Amino acid sequence: MSELALNLGFQAQEQLGKSAAMHQQEDFLRLFVRHEAELRAFIGAVVRDAHAREDVFQETVVILWREFPRYDPGRPFGAWARGVAAKKLLEQRNNQRRSPLLCSPEAIRALADAAERATSDKRATLEALEHCVARLPDRSRRLLAMRYGQSQPPETIARNLGMTIAAVYQALWRLRGALRQCMRRYLARQDAG
Amino acid sequence: MDRRAEQLIDKHLDGCITQAEAAELDRLLVQHPAVAEALWETAHIDALLAIYWQGEAAVAVLPVRAAKSAGPARRALRRSLFVVAAGVLLVAVIIGLLQWDQEQGYRLMAGTVEVAGVPVSSITDNHTLRVVSNQAAVIRLAGGSRAELGPSTLAVFRGRNELGAQVIELLEGEGRFCVPRAAPPLCVHTAAGSVTAATTEFQVKLWPTEGKGDEQMQFRSLLVLAVAVSSGMVEVHSPDEHCVLPAGVQAVFGAETTTGGKSRDLSNWLPSGTVLGFTQKGAPFAVEKVLPGLTAALRLSDEQKKKLADAVDQTIDRREVRAAMALAKLDPKATETQKQEARRLVEQARAELKKQVDQILTAEQKALVEKLNTAVADAQAQVRDAMKDQFQALKNDPSNKEKVQKEYQERMRAAVEQRVMKLLDPDAQAAVKKAAAAQAAADKSSKSKTDDKKSSESKADEKKSAEGKKDDQR
Numbered sequence: 001m002s003e004l005a006l007n008l009g010f011q012a013q014e015q016l017g018k019s020a021a022m023h024q025q026e027d028f029l030r031l032f033v034r035h036e037a038e039l040r041a042f043i044g045a046v047v048r049d050a051h052a053r054e055d056v057f058q059e060t061v062v063i064l065w066r067e068f069p070r071y072d073p074g075r076p077f078g079a080w081a082r083g084v085a086a087k088k089l090l091e092q093r094n095n096q097r098r099s100p101l102l103c104s105p106e107a108i109r110a111l112a113d114a115a116e117r118a119t120s121d122k123r124a125t126l127e128a129l130e131h132c133v134a135r136l137p138d139r140s141r142r143l144l145a146m147r148y149g150q151s152q153p154p155e156t157i158a159r160n161l162g163m164t165i166a167a168v169y170q171a172l173w174r175l176r177g178a179l180r181q182c183m184r185r186y187l188a189r190q191d192a193g
Numbered sequence: 194m195d196r197r198a199e200q201l202i203d204k205h206l207d208g209c210i211t212q213a214e215a216a217e218l219d220r221l222l223v224q225h226p227a228v229a230e231a232l233w234e235t236a237h238i239d240a241l242l243a244i245y246w247q248g249e250a251a252v253a254v255l256p257v258r259a260a261k262s263a264g265p266a267r268r269a270l271r272r273s274l275f276v277v278a279a280g281v282l283l284v285a286v287i288i289g290l291l292q293w294d295q296e297q298g299y300r301l302m303a304g305t306v307e308v309a310g311v312p313v314s315s316i317t318d319n320h321t322l323r324v325v326s327n328q329a330a331v332i333r334l335a336g337g338s339r340a341e342l343g344p345s346t347l348a349v350f351r352g353r354n355e356l357g358a359q360v361i362e363l364l365e366g367e368g369r370f371c372v373p374r375a376a377p378p379l380c381v382h383t384a385a386g387s388v389t390a391a392t393t394e395f396q397v398k399l400w401p402t403e404g405k406g407d408e409q410m411q412f413r414s415l416l417v418l419a420v421a422v423s424s425g426m427v428e429v430h431s432p433d434e435h436c437v438l439p440a441g442v443q444a445v446f447g448a449e450t451t452t453g454g455k456s457r458d459l460s461n462w463l464p465s466g467t468v469l470g471f472t473q474k475g476a477p478f479a480v481e482k483v484l485p486g487l488t489a490a491l492r493l494s495d496e497q498k499k500k501l502a503d504a505v506d507q508t509i510d511r512r513e514v515r516a517a518m519a520l521a522k523l524d525p526k527a528t529e530t531q532k533q534e535a536r537r538l539v540e541q542a543r544a545e546l547k548k549q550v551d552q553i554l555t556a557e558q559k560a561l562v563e564k565l566n567t568a569v570a571d572a573q574a575q576v577r578d579a580m581k582d583q584f585q586a587l588k589n590d591p592s593n594k595e596k597v598q599k600e601y602q603e604r605m606r607a608a609v610e611q612r613v614m615k616l617l618d619p620d621a622q623a624a625v626k627k628a629a630a631a632q633a634a635a636d637k638s639s640k641s642k643t644d645d646k647k648s649s650e651s652k653a654d655e656k657k658s659a660e661g662k663k664d665d666q667r
Contacts, residue, residue: 110226149243
């Protein structure tokens, strides 16, 4: 503990003396918060087990923070973060074959390229989501809240809502499809307007 | 994209894909960019939905009840990104509360603590305890959380707050806290701020600043709070700010200096190119990132450095200016008028800094900055021109992007070095080389510290794990 405490104290002294370190922390947090959803999406597209996904996410964030002093601000942060995450995913894939990881290295690269091509404005996308979710029936919103707000597995949702598991899966597929279409239309209208 | 690919994506995202189907989807992702784009789009919506609902829960504290009107949803999405992050944490706190197994009480696992000078074997709420042994006192809390309080630490266990979180008041000293899944959230309260966490491991250190440290340090606050997060994330409320720290981050609170009170080792400090008037396309430019140590070419005197440091503190580094920078860039709920006002304040601070720097630098130094700016721009144009085919090729095949970027940076550094060294006299050249070497050594030391810390943490984890196994065996 004393060694860690020493590190912490050293860090504190450094930060007291140098505003640059504080700025660096602020810069990191600013960029990280802006790109968090994309990073989660990228990792989530590959790892579906919630715990494994969170582990990969956290380990990626630690690496991003450690490597941030070497980050070139001329490069897009999102792409850099996805690169780090991709390496972590591949590492995870090699180390833990039991993990429900989807992708081969080639597929991970294809996914990273797809993310690179998708130029989304987070705020506009969230607005589109808000617009579309607000138009869903109460029952659908409740289903989404249970799945995404409380991370309930489909089995639990089925029990709570008196549905069959297959019906829950079916409803989630339809909802995601409907949201995707609705958001595309909304964003296209915003672009046109 | 056909229906089959959509089905596979949905199955994958719902975690019910078979191995054969996963292999099929993998193949489709590689062969058809449209499938990769669809998976990305759907996963992105998935992540946004999680943020949306968790943000909603943070606002309403009723995660399941979706409002009939669009009002609450609109409010949730208007919140700042920091509040969204705080929302995620709050949801974790709520889940922690829901899963709490109602266990009560504390158990002293190791170390010695005393209350009012008397060693005690059990810990009760609202009594100030002091760790008296040379080793940390390890205390197990309800739900399996652990608090390792360092020697001489003073703390009070306060039971639960109105939200059900366990509260420890740290009066002095340090502690390492671990909150496992399913344990109730933990709030470490100190006079310099409070740290709230669920499912995380973090370290808190608190120490008084009065009578310690450099005489130049004039702290407004008497206590400094340092927080380091090993896993998960924590929310910190200090008198001056509210923020969420993710894993891997260390931060200090309550240590604000009075104006101009920051201490710098001026002999080793070099202002950034952004302060000294270096520009790129008209914007302030950190030229030292292209060629480390380049700003040393100006051979600033200690007096100039002190004046520059003061100028930075009094202009762009002022708390209100930094807050304005954050508001202008970050806060989605800020009105256009607020943003304009924030930008105006930042511009004003930059203009004031420029004015002060203009008075601090000599005419020769300013002329040298101009020459170096031109040399850097010329070098950049030369390298870009030489590599234009490679950049063009990247548009069709981005797989070499990192390699090309690395080559660009290396060639840029060489070209800039070649051009600027011609402009410098031998003393200035030596100053740049010395500063670059010092920077490299500092970077190396910083990396080594990080590695050492990682190694010591790893050893500590191994030790803890071994101790845990011993405990289990017992």
